[in-house]
Amino acid sequence: QSVLTQPPSASGTPGQRVTISCSGSSSNIGSNTVNWYQQLPGTAPKLLIHSNNQRPSGVPDRFSGSKSGTSASLAISGLQSEDEADYYCATWSDSLNGRVFGGGTKLTVL
Amino acid sequence: EVQLVESGGGLVQPGRSLRLSCAASGFSFSSYSMNWVRQAPGKGLEWVSYISSSISTIYYADSVKGRFTISRDNAKNSVYLQMNSLRDEDTAVYYCARELLTDLDYWGQGTLVTVSS
Secondary structure: OOOEEOOOEEEEOOOOOEEEEEEOOOOOHHHOOOEEEEEOOOOOOEEEEEOOOEOOOOOOOOEEEEEEOOEEEEEEOOOOHHHOEEEEEEEEEOOOOEEEEEOOEEEEEO | OOEEEEEOOEEEOOOOOEEEEEEEEOOOHHHOEEEEEEEOOOOOEEEEEEEOOOOOOEEEOOOOOOOEEEEEEOOOOEEEEEEOOOOHHHOEEEEEEEEEOOEEEEEOOOEEEEEOO
């Protein structure tokens, strides 16, 4: 299983607000910044949030990230059908000396 | 425009070798660290390896340590992944990704490696 723990699925209706959690430990999330990636069906992952809560240019402000202690979360407000994708959290692990990903959360827009 | 184009994937028998390439363009390649990340069919993302811009620092995931070797040629704007002693569980789409500070900010489209007899 993955070093970072995410719920396997999440869902919401258009316009709703959805949050996806990512749980780690002191050696990964607790001591490093968290990134979030969006992977639309059949495409490569795309950086969605960096440095815990920063959006790259072009990412809508409907997407926001936060981190507290050894956990992080991604919030999507004003849910849209095009947000249907897999979402992954990631960070560096000091104990493993490598990057670690969450198992991914499949977001369904009902 | 930043572009990363992977190549070299294909069908290979267990125990054999394969070399992946990633050609970069649209940015100053020699200034950036690079990574390989893979995704098994229907599964999540798994980080594979990292190489710093100056080649002074290299890391591997435990699952590939001793079998895979990352390298780069800054004159050719390319990063490589030499994969030896391939196993069934190495079957995946392999992505190269540029690293900006601690983020993988650009990804290639991936190349599929299938290990099967």
